[in-house]
Amino acid sequence: MNLYQTAALLALLVTAGCGLSSCSGATDDSETALAVELAYDKASIDADGESAVTFTVKQGGVDITAKATISYTYGEETKELAQATFSTNVAGTYTFTATYDGQSSKPVSITANEITVVKSQFVRRICVMEFTGTWCTFCPSGALRLQDMLVRNFDGIYDLMAFHLDKDPMAIPQSSTLMKKFKQDGAPACTVDMREGMDISSGPAKAKKACENSLENYPAHCGVAIASVYNEASKTAEVTVKVTSEKTSKYRLAVYVLEDGIVYPQADGSITRDDYVHNHVVRKLIAASGLVEGDDLGEIASGKEATKTYQVNIDKAWNIENLSFYALALDAENRVNNLSVCAAKNGKTDYEYNKNN
Structure with missing residues (x-):
């Protein structure tokens, strides 16, 4: 095999290898972005207006809670949380989602348990x-x-x-x-x-x-x-x-x-x-x-x-x-x-x- 034939064979092998392994000098733009994850410290709270759940939002292991938006749905009502905590006096199951930079987390459900309310001795003003x-x-x-x-x-x-x-x-x-x-x-x-x-x-x-x-x-x-x-x-x-x-x-x-x-x-x-x-x-x-x-x-x-x-x-x-x-x-x-x-x-x-x- 002469010099030209050897060079041609090497070029063919390199081309084939690149085809099999998708060689490229550029990053694939279709690469999936890091997922937004919504975590919580408890799955249920008492519906007493004070018991609260605290949320944390992460992306790629980085805490982005302060930058993300957390909202919940209850029945036909959807509201955005002002802070990363939630409490309520209304019993039921609430569904929460975190959104950051156009991406939303998977929904999570928090249950607010009904409590027995003892009537106050004081007039409520x-x-x-x-x-x-x-x-x-x-x-x-x-x-x-x-x-x-x-x-x-x-x-x-x-x-x-x-x-x-x-x-x-x-x-x-x-x-x-x-x-x-x-x-x-x-x-x-x-x-x-x-x-x-x-x-x-x-x-x-x-x-x-x-x-x-x-x-x-x-x-x-x-x-x-x-x-x-x-x-x-x-x-x-x-x-x-x-x-x-x-x-x-x-x-x-x-x-x-x-x-x-x-x-x-x-x-x-x-x-x-x-x-x-x-x-x-x-x-x-x-x-x-x-x-x-x-x-x-x-x-x-x-x-x-x-x-x-x-x-x-x-x-x-x-x-x-x-x-x-x-x-x-x-x-x-x-x-x-x-x-x-x-x-x-x-x-x-x-x-x-x-x-x-």
């Missing part, structure tokens, strides 16, 4: 936070319809708080914080028990449903009492709040100053009403933490009471005769479980018990 502004042309009608709905359906068991927004002279920093927290971008809007936000410009139907949900699925497991001692000379009030828990649970306490009877111009449709009276206006958050969720009370054992006292400076622009203190007891999920209200000038509200207890 509803906290309705309304978001408004003097510049908002739809807010007067929205507020009127919201309050009418509350009076007709939940009279005696609701407390309304008006958080003013933006350049409104009655606005406070916590108003915009709460709007962002509950993903609202306009007024009028509201949240019930700090659970979820909703637009109420077209009516209070969603707010009514949220109130019903609080009463039916999130019963009280604590009572709140509040008292204020006002010092005329120093223009200060000593506010004492007590929280008694019916089960061992963690709590936070948020105390707010509210004022009624503030006269200030308000846009109303196509006109401005110069003599408009603003009520239940949130003037200030009283919390060492500065958080809208208030201060940490820690864990309160079943049947035990926690007490916290605040010294509040009464601003000279506020009318002490029209001021109130609202004390919100938040549960382990930072939702309002119960609340109590008293007048700022030597007011006192004891624990409110159900009449049939």
Whole structure:
């Protein structure tokens, strides 16, 4: 075999080898991407609003939980989780899926077990936070319809708080914080028990449903009492709040100053009403933490009471005769479980018990 024949044979063998082994200098673009995997720390939880499952999302062994979106389906409802944890008061089976960069994980199922609910000895009050502004042309009608709905359906068991927004002279920093927290971008809007936000410009139907949900699925497991001692000379009030828990649970306490009877111009449709009276206006958050969720009370054992006292400076622009203190007891999920209200000038509200207890 001469030199040319040897070279030709080698070339033929190399070509055949490449054909059998798919030789290529480039990466195959059809290679399957790494799968998104959704893991969980428990397959079942109690439907008590506090027992929770924690999820972890990985891709190729790398934790991408913070970048992924986790959503669940229950019945015909599909919702996205704000965090990688889930709790509920509604028993049933929930299906979860994680999505990242266009890829979805295999669905996983979590069961929320029904628990026996013992009726609380305390009256369950509803906290309705309304978001408004003097510049908002739809807010007067929205507020009127919201309050009418509350009076007709939940009279005696609701407390309304008006958080003013933006350049409104009655606005406070916590108003915009709460709007962002509950993903609202306009007024009028509201949240019930700090659970979820909703637009109420077209009516209070969603707010009514949220109130019903609080009463039916999130019963009280604590009572709140509040008292204020006002010092005329120093223009200060000593506010004492007590929280008694019916089960061992963690709590936070948020105390707010509210004022009624503030006269200030308000846009109303196509006109401005110069003599408009603003009520239940949130003037200030009283919390060492500065958080809208208030201060940490820690864990309160079943049947035990926690007490916290605040010294509040009464601003000279506020009318002490029209001021109130609202004390919100938040549960382990930072939702309002119960609340109590008293007048700022030597007011006192004891624990409110159900009449049939």
